[in-house]
Amino acid sequence: MEQTLTARALHPVRLTEIRIHGRGGQGNVVAAYILAQAAFEQGRFAQAFPSFGPERRGAPVSSYVRLADRAIQRHCQVRNPDFLIIQSQGLLHVAGLTAGLKPQGGILINSARDLPELEAEAADALESRNVIVLGADALATGILGKPLPNTALLAAFLALTELLPLNALEKALARRFKGETLERNLALVRAAACEVPAGLWREVAHA
Amino acid sequence: MAADEKASLFELRRAQPAFRGLEAGHLACQGCGQALGARLVTEAAGPDVIVANATGCLEVFTTAWPRTAWRVPWIHSLFENAPAIASGIEAALKAQGRLTKVVAMGGDGGTFDIGLQALSGMLERNHNVLYVCFDNEAYMNTGIQRSSSTPHAAMTTTSPAGKARMGKRHLKKDLLSIIAAHHIPYAATASVAYPSDLRKKVRRGLEIEGAAFLLVHSPCPLGWGHDGALTVEVARLAVETGVFPMLEMERGDVVAVMQIRNVRPVTDYLKLQDRFSHLFDESPEARVELEHLQALADHHIEVYGLRGTSPDPRDSEGADTVRRGGLRWG
Amino acid sequence: MLEALEGSAAIAKAVALCRPQVLSAYPITPQTHIVENLASLVADGQLRAEMVSVESEFSAASVVLGAAACGSRAYTASSAQGILLMTEVLYNVAGLRVPVVLTCANRAISAPVSAWNDQQDSMSVRDAGWIQLYCASNQEAVDTTIQAFRIAERCELPVMVCVDGYILTHTLEPIDIPTQEQVDAFLPPYRFSRMLDPLRPISIGNLVTPEYYAEARYAHHQALLRAKDEIEAADRDWAKVCGRRSGGLLSVEGPDDARIGILTIGSVLGTLADAREEYPDPPAKLLKLRSMRPFPADAIRHACRGLSDLVVLERALSMGSGGIIGAEVRSALFGEPNPPRVHNFAAGLGGRDMPLEIYPRLLKAAEAPEPTRFAIMDVELQKLPETER
Numbered sequence: 001m002e003q004t005l006t007a008r009a010l011h012p013v014r015l016t017e018i019r020i021h022g023r024g025g026q027g028n029v030v031a032a033y034i035l036a037q038a039a040f041e042q043g044r045f046a047q048a049f050p051s052f053g054p055e056r057r058g059a060p061v062s063s064y065v066r067l068a069d070r071a072i073q074r075h076c077q078v079r080n081p082d083f084l085i086i087q088s089q090g091l092l093h094v095a096g097l098t099a100g101l102k103p104q105g106g107i108l109i110n111s112a113r114d115l116p117e118l119e120a121e122a123a124d125a126l127e128s129r130n131v132i133v134l135g136a137d138a139l140a141t142g143i144l145g146k147p148l149p150n151t152a153l154l155a156a157f158l159a160l161t162e163l164l165p166l167n168a169l170e171k172a173l174a175r176r177f178k179g180e181t182l183e184r185n186l187a188l189v190r191a192a193a194c195e196v197p198a199g200l201w202r203e204v205a206h207a
Numbered sequence: 208m209a210a211d212e213k214a215s216l217f218e219l220r221r222a223q224p225a226f227r228g229l230e231a232g233h234l235a236c237q238g239c240g241q242a243l244g245a246r247l248v249t250e251a252a253g254p255d256v257i258v259a260n261a262t263g264c265l266e267v268f269t270t271a272w273p274r275t276a277w278r279v280p281w282i283h284s285l286f287e288n289a290p291a292i293a294s295g296i297e298a299a300l301k302a303q304g305r306l307t308k309v310v311a312m313g314g315d316g317g318t319f320d321i322g323l324q325a326l327s328g329m330l331e332r333n334h335n336v337l338y339v340c341f342d343n344e345a346y347m348n349t350g351i352q353r354s355s356s357t358p359h360a361a362m363t364t365t366s367p368a369g370k371a372r373m374g375k376r377h378l379k380k381d382l383l384s385i386i387a388a389h390h391i392p393y394a395a396t397a398s399v400a401y402p403s404d405l406r407k408k409v410r411r412g413l414e415i416e417g418a419a420f421l422l423v424h425s426p427c428p429l430g431w432g433h434d435g436a437l438t439v440e441v442a443r444l445a446v447e448t449g450v451f452p453m454l455e456m457e458r459g460d461v462v463a464v465m466q467i468r469n470v471r472p473v474t475d476y477l478k479l480q481d482r483f484s485h486l487f488d489e490s491p492e493a494r495v496e497l498e499h500l501q502a503l504a505d506h507h508i509e510v511y512g513l514r515g516t517s518p519d520p521r522d523s524e525g526a527d528t529v530r531r532g533g534l535r536w537g
Numbered sequence: 538m539l540e541a542l543e544g545s546a547a548i549a550k551a552v553a554l555c556r557p558q559v560l561s562a563y564p565i566t567p568q569t570h571i572v573e574n575l576a577s578l579v580a581d582g583q584l585r586a587e588m589v590s591v592e593s594e595f596s597a598a599s600v601v602l603g604a605a606a607c608g609s610r611a612y613t614a615s616s617a618q619g620i621l622l623m624t625e626v627l628y629n630v631a632g633l634r635v636p637v638v639l640t641c642a643n644r645a646i647s648a649p650v651s652a653w654n655d656q657q658d659s660m661s662v663r664d665a666g667w668i669q670l671y672c673a674s675n676q677e678a679v680d681t682t683i684q685a686f687r688i689a690e691r692c693e694l695p696v697m698v699c700v701d702g703y704i705l706t707h708t709l710e711p712i713d714i715p716t717q718e719q720v721d722a723f724l725p726p727y728r729f730s731r732m733l734d735p736l737r738p739i740s741i742g743n744l745v746t747p748e749y750y751a752e753a754r755y756a757h758h759q760a761l762l763r764a765k766d767e768i769e770a771a772d773r774d775w776a777k778v779c780g781r782r783s784g785g786l787l788s789v790e791g792p793d794d795a796r797i798g799i800l801t802i803g804s805v806l807g808t809l810a811d812a813r814e815e816y817p818d819p820p821a822k823l824l825k826l827r828s829m830r831p832f833p834a835d836a837i838r839h840a841c842r843g844l845s846d847l848v849v850l851e852r853a854l855s856m857g858s859g860g861i862i863g864a865e866v867r868s869a870l871f872g873e874p875n876p877p878r879v880h881n882f883a884a885g886l887g888g889r890d891m892p893l894e895i896y897p898r899l900l901k902a903a904e905a906p907e908p909t910r911f912a913i914m915d916v917e918l919q920k921l922p923e924t925e926r
Contacts, residue, residue, distance in 0.1 A: 012811065033709045036710070048709040049704075072710065073807035271743065273743075273749070275739075275743060280740075281738070281740045282742050283743070284626070287595065288595060294561075294596070294599075295561065296603040298609070302604075325593075331592070
């Protein structure tokens with residue numbers, strides 16, 4: 001598809017910024033890359049990058065995605081994300097987890113617990129926030145055979161925000177996976193998307 | 208074959224010109240062991256080689272701009288990277304599908320010390336390179352400072368003898384064991400006192416597909432303190448005393464040695480060199496050091512099985528001339 | 538073709554398109570993904586090259602020197618400590634006038650130890666005699682890498698392509714990867730005039746006495762100065778192939794009547810470009826420095842005409858003196874009638890973020906009654922003991 005990288009608009013670029021929290025070694029950067037790839041498949045512009053550090057397996061890490069309708073030029077960090085995706089509920093206890101999240105911003109959390117339970121435990125982080133909980137580990141285990149939450153979380157995120165159609169995510173997954181693995185991931189996309197209220201965050205996403 | 212025919216062929220062979228990869232007219236000291244060694248190596252290697260030379264005496268006295276003594280393609284980069292330069296040349300030749308051989312040359316400083324890492328890497332990756340170390344047992348180019356190859360008790364400017372010291376405190380680094388541990392196809396020691404043997408080992412190394420290492424004992428008249436006319440004799444005594452064992456190794460195992468028919472006492476070797484003169488003052492400390500050095504030589508003889516009565520075929524013109532192409536004896 | 542790629546992967550593809558025959562590198566963050574990507578391409582048979590995985594950066598640079606001297610296009614990459622370790626070889630490669638391309642994935646230098654981005658590494662070796670080009674984006678990294686091989690081989694000078702580590706190397710975004718045909722049309726097969734060859738034996742790396750040394754240095758310096766034309770030509774010619782410019786030696790963006798200019802280098806240019814759209818007043822020009830060596834003094838003088846104030850922003854400094862680019866800019870402007878006041882700042886050291894807001898702050902600083910000779914921005918003194926403030 002035809003895309004130009006030289007467009008210069010007369011107004012500042014409109015960005016959607018997402019921060020993804022995870023643990024080292026669990027595909028935190030991969031999640032960001034896949035989301036950016038999905039945007040690309042849809043003809044949108046995206047930028048994805050990890051927050052860099054010496055973290056090893058298990059340590060909290062984060063990565064970032066910017067989405068826009070024209071080439072993203074800035075290379076600074078994301079300070080005020082529009083959305084957070086939390087790959088592991090244990091991270092709710094990390095100080096400053098939701099720092100910078102815009103007031104109306106949405107938080108999607110991978111957890112087997114229900115929202116009232118999480119809100120009670122992590123009041124600091126979740127109070128007055130728009131939170132959706134998804135049992136991504138269980139969904140993944142059921143379809144992939146392993147608790148790898150990325151695909152499910154991304155599918156749910158797109159279903160909630162309608163930032164991109166689900167088939168953009170499917171195309172991005174097809175770049176990474178083949179055969180049986182791809183089929184299962186596609187099935188997981190469909191299953192996860194059904195678990196959240198479609199379009200609930202649409203207005204925030206397109207504000 | 209009749210005796211007179213043999214003699215004529217022998218003369219014919221001797222008249223055959225040898226390839227002069229290193230030309231005369233360079234600026235080496237009279238009697239330089241390394242210059243002799245480099246000439247013998249390039250003669251045996253022939254014109255289809257590329258030489259990567261580490262910083263040291265050899266490159267300094269052969270290539271003062273705008274002159275060069277080398278008749279083969281030659282590059283000098285830095286002190287510590289001749290093996291890496293050679294690796295790059297080898298990789299390029301491989302990529303281009305060319306069969307030219309690569310010969311890396313370095314002194315003991317650039318091989319035992321500062322270049323050891325690069326050498327180890329080249330050997331570990333088994334690049335198709337013959338690495339020749341001209342071992343004159345000190346940093347001669349910079350004025351005779353000790354290297355890890357300097358023998359125990361030898362005097363250098365940084366390991367002088369005095370009231371509190373008897374020359375270099377530490378032993379000569381056992382580089383051969385390090386080379387052996389890399390299990391390369393071929394490694395050998397040679398000496399400028401045994402030119403045919405050296406040439407044979409060079410050719411052997413070049414024929415190997417993979418890494419080969421050659422340690423050439425090269426006396427330095429200036430640094431060792433002997434007359435330039437005695438270079439070959441000094442080198443021969445190093446072999447005949449067992450101080451410098453002559454070996455060939457394949458994949459880390461010793462497969463051949465040059466045996467010594469008449470083992471000489473180390474003092475015969477040491478007394479010719481001013482760098483050991485402090486060991487001959489009859490003091491108790493000096494006597495102890497002489498015993499140490501004798502013990503080291505004895506150890507070589509025992510460990511490598513150097514004592515023997517077999518005739519010495521490895522340094523005959525015969526072996527050498529057969530190689531040069533075709534004619535066989537008898 | 539447009540692909541969503543990590544910067545490192547795109548750079549690796551660009552290198553592969555240039556058909557190098559010998560690659561050699563030693564792993565160091567954040568260069569690793571470039572080399573790993575190249576290794577994959579070799580392993581899959583997509584790139585036919587000898588990959589020499591060496592035991593240190595000193596050897597990596599030496600291997601590419603040997604290979605290039607022997608007639609093969611050669612490439613390496615490194616960062617920070619690796620650049621420093623190979624510094625002796627870098628001077629040697631340049632002094633021997635051997636064409637080689639190196640990607641420097643810019644990273645801060647120890648001590649203190651840091652894995653994050655700044656440009657102290659490449660700035661530390663600016664005197665080694667290499668051409669140094671800095672990329673403002675991953676697309677420029679791809680285009681500049683391809684141009685670099687041509688520039689190196691035409692000038693017989695090695696080229697260092699500088700790319701902000703992590704910020705560019707580890708960011709995934711849409712990047713146009715040219716076709717093999719496009720690159721082949723632009724970059725002819727490798728030819729080195731002084732190739733090591735038994736049929737034409739020469740000696741490279743001779744000892745040079747005082748009688749000849751000055752001449753060799755003069756020739757090298759002149760070659761670097763002349764390389765400016767080649768750098769501009771490569772950018773123009775590549776733009777004809779792919780439709781994109783990377784800014785030659787120096788490029789300027791902004792309204793003609795702007796009286797304030799910000800001169801800087803590397804990925805922060807993208808951030809400042811966005812910032813200019815959010816903060817259009819006062820109007821300002823962005824002077825995008827691409828070539829640090831050769832230093833485009835003429836172009837800088839030309840770009841500064843009409844400016845009342847020039848802010849020089851850099852990601853390195855010369856300890857005990859101040860800004861590096863700032864000093865060279867001031868030197869270039871010396872003697873100009875009505876030169877702008879120069880305000881010199883260092884920021885982004887050791888990976889400290891440079892947010893959009895840095896732009897209005899720089900514009901504000903340009904209004905100060907006295908120009909800042911040199912300052913490091915955003916130093917939080919309370920983090921230091923009293924005696925260190």
